[in-house]
Ligand SMILES: NC(=O)C1=CN([C@@H]2O[C@H](COP(=O)(O)OP(=O)(O)OC[C@H]3O[C@@H](n4cnc5c(N)ncnc54)[C@H](O)[C@@H]3O)[C@@H](O)[C@H]2O)C=CC1
């Protein structure tokens with residue numbers, strides 16, 4: 001019955017992995033609050049696929065906007081059971097040639113949304129008796145990535161933040177876990193230098209990009225009851241690229 005459905009909030013829902021994850025969690029039986037800076041693609045998906053959900057415009061790099069949108073989601077859906085952060089972005093460049101403006105943009109996109117959304121959503125989960133928080137990080141957080149030093153550093157920061165709040169929130173029955181994708185067939189990866197992408201694929205044992213649906217499957221696991229006793233973990237979904 002519709003009233004018993006769990007509610008999943010996805011930030012960065014209109015991206016390559018976001019759309020696949022919206023479809024997957026909807027198929028898993030969640031109501032979907034799909035948040036993105038550009039909602040067109042996800043609003044269209046929700047309408048065309050008849051998904052039980054709604055799209056919301058958000059600039060997740062702004063704390064006040066995160067608070068406002070989360071309040072609106074709670075007004076619309078009554079609760080939040082799952083939070084998934086998919087917002088992320090980088091270019092490929094040499095660290096010594098980068099400027100502070102670029103770093104600030106990277107922090108705004110790759111780190112602050114994680115803090116702001118967790119800060120806004122966790123109290124609602126606590127009131128509700130628990131929940132699941134999932135951050136989509138990157139295998140670059142584990143092994144670094146030449147040309148993406150600051151991005152990799154920020155994704156590593158998200159992992160350490162996840163493990164820390166996993167400890168703080170366990171008493172509230174909130175699980176916090178990360179997926180760590182490797183190169184995946186989405187607009188973000190298509191925008192990178194093709195030579196760099198080709199080099200990355202060469203070192204993947206499966207010798208191919210991940211499909212966005214393969215990333216969504218890992219998020220689905222962490223959002224499900226099957227992960228109830230798992231917290232503070234980082235699951236690589238990268239065709240064997242990293243193995244620790
Ligand atoms: N595609 C890949 O090969 C890999 C991606 N990742 C990570 O996976 C996650 C999803 O990536 P993709 O789907 O590939 O990227 P994408 O570029 O297709 O999607 C990112 C989405 O985030 C949204 N966004 C950007 N800034 C925002 C903001 N301030 N507020 C709200 N929404 C904002 C964009 O509008 C876009 O819809 C990211 O965190 C990325 O860093 C990690 C490893 C590999």
Ligand SMILES: CC(C)c1ccc(C(=O)O)c(O)c1O
Nearest residue numbers: 138139140144145182183200
């Ligand atoms: C370490 C590897 C090659 C890797 C994994 C994930 C990403 C990403 O998040 O886009 C990369 O850019 C990588 O270089």
